[in-house]
Amino acid sequence: MNDTFPLKYTRDDFRSDQVVRWCPGCGDYSILAQVQRVMPRICAETQTPRENVVFISGIGCSSRFPYYMDTYGFHSIHGRAPALALGLKIARPEMQVWVITGDGDGLSIGGNHLIHAIRRNIDVKILLFNNRIYGLTKGQYSPTSELGKKTKSSPYGVIAQPVNALGLALASRATFIARTLDTDAKHLQRVLLQAAHHRGTAFVEILQNCNIFNDGAFDNIKARDVRDDRLLFLEHGKPMRFGADGSKVLIPSGAAHDTHFAAVAEAGANMERALVHDEASENEGFMYALANMDYPEFPVPMGVLRAVEQATYEDLVEHQIEEARERQGPGDLQALLDAGECWTVE
Amino acid sequence: MSHSDAGREEPPESPELVESVIIRFAGDSGDGIQTTGALFTQDAAVSGHDISTLPDFPAEIRAPAGTVAGVSSFQLNFSSRDIHTPGDRPDVLVAMNPAALKTHLTDLIPGGMVIVNEDSFTPQSFKKAGIESDPREDGSLEGYAVHSLPVTSVTMRAVEPVGLGKKNSERCKNMFMLGVVCWLYDRDTDVIERLIDAKYASSDPLTAQANRLALQAGHSYADTARLVPHRYHVDQAQLPPGRYRRITGNSAAALGFVAASKLAGRTLVFASYPITPASDILHELARLRNFGIKAGQCEDEIAAMGAAIGAAYAGALGLTATSGPGLCLKSEAIGLAVMTELPVVIVNVQRGGPSTGLPTKTEQADLLQAMFGRNGESPVAIVAPQSPSDCFDMAIEAFRIATRHMCPVFFLSDGYLANGSEPWRVPSPEDLPQFSAPGLPDAEDFQPYGRDPETLARPWVTPGMPGLEHRIGGLEKQDGSGEVCYEPGNHERMVQLRAEKISRIADDIPALDVFGPDQGRLLVLGWGSTYGAIRTAVERSQSSGASVSCAQLRYLNPFPSNLGEILDRFDQVLVPELNTGQLRLLLRARFLKDVQGLNKIQGQPFRTWEVQKKIDSMLDHQVCKLRQDTADAVSPGGDTQQGGGS
Numbered sequence: 001m002n003d004t005f006p007l008k009y010t011r012d013d014f015r016s017d018q019v020v021r022w023c024p025g026c027g028d029y030s031i032l033a034q035v036q037r038v039m040p041r042i043c044a045e046t047q048t049p050r051e052n053v054v055f056i057s058g059i060g061c062s063s064r065f066p067y068y069m070d071t072y073g074f075h076s077i078h079g080r081a082p083a084l085a086l087g088l089k090i091a092r093p094e095m096q097v098w099v100i101t102g103d104g105d106g107l108s109i110g111g112n113h114l115i116h117a118i119r120r121n122i123d124v125k126i127l128l129f130n131n132r133i134y135g136l137t138k139g140q141y142s143p144t145s146e147l148g149k150k151t152k153s154s155p156y157g158v159i160a161q162p163v164n165a166l167g168l169a170l171a172s173r174a175t176f177i178a179r180t181l182d183t184d185a186k187h188l189q190r191v192l193l194q195a196a197h198h199r200g201t202a203f204v205e206i207l208q209n210c211n212i213f214n215d216g217a218f219d220n221i222k223a224r225d226v227r228d229d230r231l232l233f234l235e236h237g238k239p240m241r242f243g244a245d246g247s248k249v250l251i252p253s254g255a256a257h258d259t260h261f262a263a264v265a266e267a268g269a270n271m272e273r274a275l276v277h278d279e280a281s282e283n284e285g286f287m288y289a290l291a292n293m294d295y296p297e298f299p300v301p302m303g304v305l306r307a308v309e310q311a312t313y314e315d316l317v318e319h320q321i322e323e324a325r326e327r328q329g330p331g332d333l334q335a336l337l338d339a340g341e342c343w344t345v346e
Numbered sequence: 347m348s349h350s351d352a353g354r355e356e357p358p359e360s361p362e363l364v365e366s367v368i369i370r371f372a373g374d375s376g377d378g379i380q381t382t383g384a385l386f387t388q389d390a391a392v393s394g395h396d397i398s399t400l401p402d403f404p405a406e407i408r409a410p411a412g413t414v415a416g417v418s419s420f421q422l423n424f425s426s427r428d429i430h431t432p433g434d435r436p437d438v439l440v441a442m443n444p445a446a447l448k449t450h451l452t453d454l455i456p457g458g459m460v461i462v463n464e465d466s467f468t469p470q471s472f473k474k475a476g477i478e479s480d481p482r483e484d485g486s487l488e489g490y491a492v493h494s495l496p497v498t499s500v501t502m503r504a505v506e507p508v509g510l511g512k513k514n515s516e517r518c519k520n521m522f523m524l525g526v527v528c529w530l531y532d533r534d535t536d537v538i539e540r541l542i543d544a545k546y547a548s549s550d551p552l553t554a555q556a557n558r559l560a561l562q563a564g565h566s567y568a569d570t571a572r573l574v575p576h577r578y579h580v581d582q583a584q585l586p587p588g589r590y591r592r593i594t595g596n597s598a599a600a601l602g603f604v605a606a607s608k609l610a611g612r613t614l615v616f617a618s619y620p621i622t623p624a625s626d627i628l629h630e631l632a633r634l635r636n637f638g639i640k641a642g643q644c645e646d647e648i649a650a651m652g653a654a655i656g657a658a659y660a661g662a663l664g665l666t667a668t669s670g671p672g673l674c675l676k677s678e679a680i681g682l683a684v685m686t687e688l689p690v691v692i693v694n695v696q697r698g699g700p701s702t703g704l705p706t707k708t709e710q711a712d713l714l715q716a717m718f719g720r721n722g723e724s725p726v727a728i729v730a731p732q733s734p735s736d737c738f739d740m741a742i743e744a745f746r747i748a749t750r751h752m753c754p755v756f757f758l759s760d761g762y763l764a765n766g767s768e769p770w771r772v773p774s775p776e777d778l779p780q781f782s783a784p785g786l787p788d789a790e791d792f793q794p795y796g797r798d799p800e801t802l803a804r805p806w807v808t809p810g811m812p813g814l815e816h817r818i819g820g821l822e823k824q825d826g827s828g829e830v831c832y833e834p835g836n837h838e839r840m841v842q843l844r845a846e847k848i849s850r851i852a853d854d855i856p857a858l859d860v861f862g863p864d865q866g867r868l869l870v871l872g873w874g875s876t877y878g879a880i881r882t883a884v885e886r887s888q889s890s891g892a893s894v895s896c897a898q899l900r901y902l903n904p905f906p907s908n909l910g911e912i913l914d915r916f917d918q919v920l921v922p923e924l925n926t927g928q929l930r931l932l933l934r935a936r937f938l939k940d941v942q943g944l945n946k947i948q949g950q951p952f953r954t955w956e957v958q959k960k961i962d963s964m965l966d967h968q969v970c971k972l973r974q975d976t977a978d979a980v981s982p983g984g985d986t987q988q989g990g991g992s
Contacts, residue, residue, distance in 0.1 A: 049812065051809065066819070074819060076819065083644070084653070087656025087657035088656040091656070092660040092662075330638075331604075343392045
């Protein structure tokens with residue numbers, strides 16, 4: 001923390017006076033609570049005054065989020081929050097912008113904007129609340145709903161492959177990708193903090209329970225009795241270790257013709273061979289395979305998968321402006337109006 | 347003017363003075379017709395003439411060569427008088443191939459001059475153009491002064507020393523033709539050579555050299571061959587003193603937005619998606635990084651609109667530009683700007699619709715879309731420039747209104763204005779209108795939807811202002827606090843407030859001017875780009891003694907506050923529009939006035955004669971009606987004649 005600029009906020013500084021109107025028991029409550037808890041630390045560590053924090057959302061349950069944060073907030077239209085964030089960041093690069101979206105808002109109607117926001121590497125933090133269902137419209141399938149899932153709009157079962165949000169972000173050349181859980185307060189806060197420190201697009205998928213229309217969507221991986229075996233918490237520079245008491249590791253797959261990139265092995269004898277997580281790895285194939293790991297074949301990866309430094313879009317805009325000014329001088333309106341072949345009438 | 351070719355053998359005498367010339371260049375879309383036209387226009391402008399241009403080109407970048415589908419044209423009217431249109435029918439047609447001749451010959455005035463490239467008149471090219479025989483020999487060109495010149499072959503010889511190769515040498519033939527035309531109108535090739543050098547000398551010196559040689563060759567060829575016994579000369583126009591440049595509507599709009607950014611003291615963020623005919627605004631603004639202009643291309647039309655709104659929310663001037671189908675995609679986001687009351691400007695360079703329609707052709711059929719094309723009661727301000735250079739002034743107006751009244755503003759240009767050009771008296775930045783920045787509230791009594799008592803604008807509080815943190819969005823707002831509110835009475839009040847805010851802009855825009863007597867038998871009322879044809883037609887009718895006036899609406903929503911009163915002072919009102927009657931519908935609804943329409947939906951601007959003919963018929967008709975009414979008075983119960991609509 002920089003003590004020339006102490007920014008001492010509390011959780012209450014980020015609570016607006018609005019009554020929170022999600023369904024009782026919704027995973028969104030927990031996410032809101034963790035964001036409000038970690039914001040004082042984020043503001044202090046990133047030297048961002050509260051008035052420079054902006055939450056922008058689209059449409060959906062999660063998109064009500066900005067109303068509950070006592071910061072600047074913009075509840076926009078379905079899927080378009082990344083587009084608004086682009087304009088905002090280009091105009092005011094000093095703003096700390098958080099985009100709140102969901103699996104329908106971000107991966108369906110706004111899928112195109114999400115891809116392009118990520119590939120531009122605009123400095124925004126995108127929190128995608130994935131509950132694998134449309135909640136606000138009362139229970140239709142979403143782009144992350146599993147094959148065969150029966151909903152009001154898919155009474156015979158979903159017949160399209162689900163999207164893996166992290167794989168999509170990676171394919172869009174994301175510079176920061178992470179996954180966390182609504183119910184794991186500590187992990188959620190840690191990932192948010194890491195995202196806030198990243199300069200560039202930080203894409204965070206938050207697995208979130210909709211207790212009304214898709215209750216228990218992630219119980220098969222996060223229930224207390226199975227989570228150790230089914231979740232892999234990645235940490236940069238550490239072996240990919242999971243299971244009760246760290247009893248398992250991921251090791252490189254053996255045979256040359258094996259289509260799998262890794263295999264699960266007992267930790268004891270295989271610690272030497274355990275894969276070590278490198279969030280800056282340039283091995284794209286490996287990263288893609290890691291992002292797509294899923295239960296039951298593999299544990300589901302959590303935490304920061306990828307974090308690399310790269311110039312942001314708005315920095316490059318500013319850089320081009322500086323360069324153009326060095327080369328051509330600052331813009332002179334009269335000279336611009338007079339440009340080209342002019343003539344004078346006496 | 348009309349040309350005559352007596353075919354005498356003496357050297358060219360002193361040139362024959364003519365007032366105006368309308369010349370049309372036509373050829374394949376790969377023949378460089380637009381470049382040729384633009385260069386000759388620039389030369390005419392720099393020579394001090396008043397000018398007006400009409401480029402017309404196919405949507406296909408390269409339709410099959412030599413076919414009618416691939417014909418591109420460029421018409422220029424240059425004059426020693428003050429002119430407002432590119433002219434109706436050309437005096438001279440320059441046709442680079444048979445397809446161009448076939449397409450444009452019918453427009454040429456009787457006795458007009460035709461200049462063709464004889465090297466392109468081959469049986470093969472006749473077949474491509476879908477004609478049976480050589481038009482030079484089958485009587486098609488009877489009555490015209492025809493000059494058939496070996497353009498390609500002489501060009502090839504002229505540029506041979508440069509060593510460009512066959513294909514690139516042949517491409518210089520448009521410069522040869524331009525040289526011929528320069529000679530014909532009594533001018534040297536200096537200005538055009540300078541323009542060629544400015545474009546190519548550093549990047550491609552060989553092309554520059556070849557183009558200059560072809561140009562000079564054309565000039566010398568015409569001189570040696572004594573193409574006509576008298577060259578023609580157009581005097582300088584009596585334009586008001588000042589510094590001038592030639593400008594297209596899209597360029598003028600781009601410059602206007604840059605000026606608005608300076609005047610407002612705010613960054614201009616321009617987010618756009620490529621679409622004909624609006625893309626040139628993106629090209630112009632993208633070059634101006636040193637002005638701090640943040641212009642960029644988005645992934646789609648929706649993102650461009652969203653980014654403009656995001657920029658406006660951040661306190662910048664948020665701008666986007668599009669055309670027809672692109673506007674449909676932006677509609678939802680424009681509704682968000684209405685609801686969040688943010689100052690964005692949406693340029694719609696209208697083109698023929700619906701759907702993809704006629705991408706390169708002009709139309710005015712998006713007025714009702716601008717007015718009503720969103721869900722809910724969703725009023726916006728609308729301005730419409732009336733000429734290419736007026737795009738500069740109205741671009742500034744659009745942002746002045748948007749920022750003072752906190753609302754989205756439509757800028758309705760069209761393909762004709764966007765690509766057409768005219769001389770523009772370059773203003774000094776001191777002469778431009780000043781922006782009055784709305785004051786900002788104190789933290790204690792800040793309400794996100796509190797309103798300025800005069801304009802009803804809400805405060806433009808932007809992120810970064812401490813103590814004023816608040817939330818906005820697309821859900822209905824509570825009056826004042828801006829909090830989400832579903833209360834029935836509040837919704838009705840907010841709908842009315844948003845409408846009233848727009849209607850109060852009428853107090854902040856100039857009254858409508860009438861050209862001609864401020865009362866009389868007929869008012870011709872236009873909007874946007876029809877100004878030139880209407881004004882010219884009315885001037886002509888007035889000079890033959892008709893009781894007719896005209897006025898041009900540059901503000902469509904709200905209307906100028908004196909519009910109703912003006913309509914009441916005329917017996918009849920005619921509204922010419924390039925649509926089926928959209929302004930007419932609005933006027934009838936608003937003023938309960940039986941306005942008449944003149945409607946053209948051909949992707950082409952009005953010709954002066956079309957407007958004039960309608961004026962004549964309405965005035966004649968009125969005379970008939972008066973007589974009939976008198977007759978009715980003496981014989982009650984007789985048939986009365988109904989006022990004709992169209």
